[in-house]
Amino acid sequence: MFKKSRERKAAARRHRLIMAAARCIVSRHVIYGEVTRAIPAEVVAYLFGQSSLRISEAEAVDYLNAVLVDRGYPLLASSTPAGEQQ
Template identity: 50%
Template sequence: MLKKRAARRAASRTHRQMMDAARHVLGRHVLEDTVPHVDPAEVVALVFGRHALRITEQDAIDYLNALFAERGFPLHTTPAPAVDVVDRAGRDRARCPAAPLDDKTPYGGPHAVMVLDATNRGAEGCEHHAAQLLALLDDGHVYALPEAPEGAALRVFKAAGAARADTER
């Protein structure tokens, strides 16, 4: 009985965290008057960044739709993926998790590395987007994933260093 109660409390806490993240994203778009352009990927990133929870883009759409319905906005529909990419967990993804929010380019290949910031929060991604992300961080680290090609982390590290050198000129 205690295990069931603990599981219900944990599920309730997770639900509350997801709703808070969706509420935060939607609130910002309401203030900026850009509600039709809410990107569920923002919710995915915020939930991971704040709570280290991985959710799918469909989960983010569901949480956003709950808020849209509550506030009288038209509901989001499920987007078609921009590219046919499957991440390590087997989920379709339209963009690389390591890509900066303003970068809409498709994956540069399979997930190869994990980029961590100074607080050990991070994102898995392709080499191309991971290098961009690492270049933006002041105290970032890069680690190869187990199935990564040989030398992936080193290539990302070197590319990030070159990108930083270019921006400092």
């Protein structure tokens, strides 16, 4: 019971951290008017620097796309087909 609760909390924290990193990267690019130049490697590096959390670039693309679509910008090309898990 407690294990599942801890796992859910850890997953929610991880999601919040990655979304915050993606928002930060997109915000920086918005300021300089070059949103289409945001790349997944920036999210990966920023996230590792802030929280020592490691993610793949494919996962970073998903999070960047979530932020971009929320702000009305075009999506980045994904390395996996829609809905496919790695």
